[in-house]
Amino acid sequence: MLRVEDLYVDRGSINVLHGVSIKVEKGSITCVIGPNGAGKTTLLLSIVGILPPRKGRNIFKGKDITFLPSYKRVEMGMSLVPEGRGLFQGKTVEENLLSGAFRKEARLKCRDNLDRVYSLFPILKERRKQLASSLSGGEQQMLAVARALMSNLDFLMLDEPSLGLAPIIVSKLYDTVKSIREEGVTVLVVEQNVHQILRVADFGYVLENGRIVHADPCDKLIEAPEIKSAYLGL
């Protein structure tokens, strides 16, 4: 689905990513874990086209998208749920959802998709006339995921979805992510809070100081001594 090849990305004068390569298999849930400041957000912003790399390539569905503007990448079927959710705060829940169907392929299926996400997240239906800014943290995260689903995407990226959420909400969220994957969507999650994601994802990368230092299936990663001591506090 996605191949990131030897990616170097700068933010201002700081070199953040130093030759990152990852691969996301079609139909998988892949995660990139790493401490705060490692460059996880930078990686996702580069994949979605907001931060152009200095060097390296992004290949999506076999096509080199390194120099494609963001909106064209969305047209190709990827969607990022950004850190801090990135909702249209001045718009209602339903307006936010409809904005998710901006992608040409999704416009005609807008009504069906709306019914689908409302049945997936009934709370959003109840709140559909409320401003996005009036939702609780967990509801905002649901809304952000639901909006991504409105685009009829096949590749979903989540930037620290668990941030600021109670553990029980987080496991509900990941249950949803699993069921989204069952529907054929490939998922890439970046997380600092690794307890739950390592049980959900198939394959994991560890990003530290802008470099990939580990890459393994998650069941192996969870057992690796370095991961246990550094991330799981065991």
Place this chain on the structure above:
Amino acid sequence: MVIEAVGYTLTIGMRLIVAGIIIGSAYALGALGLTLIWGGARIINYAHGELVMIGAYVSFWLFTAFKVPPPLAIPFAAGVAAVIGLGLYLGTIGRLTRAPEEMESYGLILTFALMILLSNSVAWMFTSDIQVYRWMMVPIDFFAVSTLLNRLMIPIICLPVAGIVLALMNKTWFGRGISLVIDNDQVAGLVGVNVRNAYFGILTIGTITPAIAGLAWSFNYPFSPFIGIEHAILAFVVVILGGLGSPKGSIVGGLLIGIIETTLVYLISPGLRLAIAYSIFILVILLRPSGLFGRK
């Protein structure tokens, strides 16, 4: 006796409302441009009033030199304004790789320069004299209100244009993209809006609408190359009243200001026009800073 007095008050009230809507429609259309550029591209357009002035002069020139009736001059006024809009786009968003914090300072310098440049060039081409021209200056009765046909042409021109802009914003994907960019351009990019095109649209619509409003003013009121400031002030008040970045707000706000202004001017004194506008401005800031339709 009483019935007569009530009837008289009703007629006066009716007359004031009609007169208010007539000028308010031009305020509304002009302010629509300002609210888009300010709320959408985060550029305070100091040259807003000069766009109104340019629209007036394009129409004046085509009418006096080639006898083109003002409604047929709309495409030309819009064209000149769109070139200015393109200049604004190339000078701000077009130069920057990403939706940028620097836009505000670029925009400030550029629109300020544009303000001086436009008024001085027009003064150079047409002198700084006050201009007037007559078109359709025939008395008519409209809903029991006697007015002049040229007055009535103001809403006949401005309201449909404003309606077209609203329809474009609400009914087309391009317009919906613009409204998402007004809320948050980064997120708009993430849902698949072509943000640059949306900005281009914002600056084009935002420069065209005041020019068309100016065209509608021009065959009703005297104008000079330096009338810009007065139009800019009124447009700022309308935008704040309607809610920054809300097209619907600027239309409702424009009509309201037109009605309030006409009424107070009638009841008190014409000398108070701008003072009234400022008072409304202060009241809105104190009572409802987000304006009528502002949601943030």
